[in-house]
Amino acid sequence: MKFRLDYLDSIRGVAALLVVLHHTFEWFIKHFEINYPILVNLFETFNLGRFGVLIFFLTSGFLIPWSLKRNTPHPLKNFVIKRFFRLYPAYWFSIIPAVIIGTGVGMNIISTDQVLLNFTMIHKFLGVESVIESYWTLHVELIFYFLCVILFSLNLLQNNAYLIMLTIVFSLCAVAVAALGYYYHIRIPVLMPQGLAIMFYGSLLCNYFIKKQSELLKPLVILTVLYLILLSVADKFYYVDSWLKWFFTHLAAFFMFFLLITKVKLNNRIAVYLGRISYSLYLLHTLVINVVFKMFGNFAETELGFYIVMISVLAGSILVADLSYRFIEKPGVRLAGKLTQKYRDDNVSSIKS
Secondary structure, rough: OOHHHHHHHHHHHHHHHHHHHHHHHHHHHHHHHHHHHHHHHHHHHHOOOHHHHHHHHHHHHHHHHHOOOOOOOOOHHHHHHHHHHHHHHHHHHHHHHHHHHHHOOEEOOHHHHHHHHOOOHHHHHHHHOOOOOOHHHHHHHHHHHHHHHHEEEEEOOOOOOHHHHHHHHHHHHHHHHHHHHHHHOOOOHHHHHHHHHHHHHHHHHHHHHOOOOOOHHHHHHHHHHHHHHHHHHHOOOOOHHHHHHHHHHHHHHHHHHHHHHHHHOOOOHHHHHHHHHHHHHHHHHHHHHHHHHHHHHHOOOHHHHHHHHHHHHHHHHHHHHHHHHHHHHHHHHHHHHHHHHHHHHHHHHHHHO
């Protein structure tokens, strides 16, 4: 089991690095577009950041429902406690340096109220902008967790028929949202329903590849075809002329994820390490990018400057993420373990008495 979790967690490391590269390249293009035609062409045909985020979503869908088990005492309490201490401490920590740095690429600080509401992680649902733009994916994750808790409570989380239905429903929602934008100019983010659809699809992949539910093969093939058709329709409505760019980015994420859970299982130490620090890497890399470009931005238009910036961003992001993981994430996870252990001990005591 641990072996499997290692290679699955390492996928998050790959996804986080892709997002870091995307935002770094984005800065180069924004300020020195004429110097980097290759990056410009890449951005016009493919979105590296979305590619990484979709791999994140597939991985969450693959792992999160698997972590909710009925053969443990207080499974829902344990799940909520573990998710809270896994997400919030590092997230809170990332807000503090963002406020200190102030403004920059991928950052948007407007007021004290905005910053305070960001600490809830549900600020977007209250109509408040994120301090760091990358936070938007956390809102999709939170909704997915909430839906997993509901399905688990109803004993439906492992019901493949419901998972298939939810994948289709959210794919149809994406089409409806995109159509509203196209015909009535009502701009609603299509990535919320698309993200939820891909997560529930990831849950089905887990049931097939990890739990070895071979009867899922035919339904999965049919669902994949239907999903891709609905995805193409939603992207056509939402992105209009550039829809192929986003559709092929989505398709590439599917292919890469399939590859990483079947043929290319990343169990080496570097990949596993990046997987461990991936959450902090995702949260903090934007801050590092802004600091690095403030220091070396004037040299970024040269070839040497490009390499200095890239090495500085990658090394700095990994270093900061490592410190956050060691001193913020791990203590939070340990505290969650102690709290859930208390529930287990209390349960055993009540049974004995």
